[in-house]
Amino acid sequence: MDGKTPDYELEDQLALSTPAQVRALGNPLRTTILGLLHERAASVTEISTAVGRPKSTVAHHVKVLTEAGMARVVRTRRVRAIDEAFYGRTAKMFYVSLDSSEAGNGETPTDFNDFEVAARESRPAYSEGQLWGFIRHARIDERQKKEFWRRMKALVEEFDTLPRRGDVVHGFAVGVYPIPDYPQLPRDTE
Structure with a gap:
């Protein structure tokens, strides 16, 4: 690695503008996954090994992050006739930016x-x-x-x-x- 962190291109910042995005970020395992992806792109298998959780659990959380726009496939590799996806963050920094009409509707998690x-x-x-x-x-x-x-x-x-x-x-x-x-x-x- 050339010292560049992480090893793929990503935006500097991403505003989380929906309650679903804030909820996705509010889960401790998902924030851990995003932290790992800040270092380099990783497959579900690699993330699973790092966090000591089943691949199915990690795959679910990666899917939530992907659907929320905070993670994406940054490359793939062929492993025994199957394409293995490597995920990365979409931004270096995420910040909450709910407008006032959304902020008071009770959809934002109180435990964030x-x-x-x-x-x-x-x-x-x-x-x-x-x-x-x-x-x-x-x-x-x-x-x-x-x-x-x-x-x-x-x-x-x-x-x-x-x-x-x-x-x-x-x-x-x-x-x-x-x-x-x-x-x-x-x-x-x-």
């Missing part, structure tokens, strides 16, 4: 939360003293929040494009969220 996934995944690292993280709170306006999010997104994109090496996969979680009931000092009158 990257921080919940990060909390579950990081528990063993915390127990072993290997979890590094920060949490900070600041009163900022909407413009500052959007600018900070843009910078965090660039950092995530940088993390996504790091050459794959080493023996351990590391997680990286970032976020900005409002806390309406967080204590605040009264505004300074001077």
